[in-house]
Amino acid sequence: MLVVRGIRGATTVERDCPEDITEAATELLHEIVKRNEIELDDVVAVIFTATKDLSSAYPAVAARKMGWNHIPLLCCQEMAVAEALPRCIRVLMLANTRLAIQDVRHVYLRGAKCLRTDISG
Template identity: 50%
Template sequence: MIRGVRGATTIEVDQPELIWEATAQLVQEMVQANKIEVEHIASVTVSTTTDIVSAFPAKAVRTLEGWQYVPIMCMHEMDVAGALPLCIRVLMLVNTTVAQKDVQHIYLNEAVSLRPDLVR
């Protein structure tokens, strides 16, 4: 069965190194918290708020060891007034037997405000 694992983080300023570092940290924490094996990942979608334009966050994921064959796509979120700025979101589709209620979604930095009900 495929389950969605969500995560989000924020960066201080739009700089490539910060984007890559924050994205890699988020993805690694998502994988660790859910005991995900790379071979079980169907795809990853990474979105950013429209104020992030200096680098593709997917580059950070593609350079992780063993991730070169995982389908990864980047896009921008809707530009909604009052939205959390400088935010990177990840949706990872994973083959797993874990129940939906037991999936651990990861929210870091200012992104904890997006889903406080899911932050553990």
């Protein structure tokens, strides 16, 4: 039976420029889809957040460039918490899947690997 699961992920960029943000977001989305064997038609929605120091581009542009034109996408600013990981893009993908909740593979790349070592695999 298909159920909707939330799949988390995060990555970082070296610079606040559209190319770096798009490249990192594209890499993150590809990895989430690959590791969880998600079909494009099964993606319900994707929420992106970016830290305050990233303002040159929306991370959702990466999804649009990947052809995700009929999937609802939302970009928000991450809470500005003292000593938070800088230049960080986070993702919450909602997708229909047959995976059990404990089998969902959350994806943390680049400098964001340190955020959730307990679930990132």
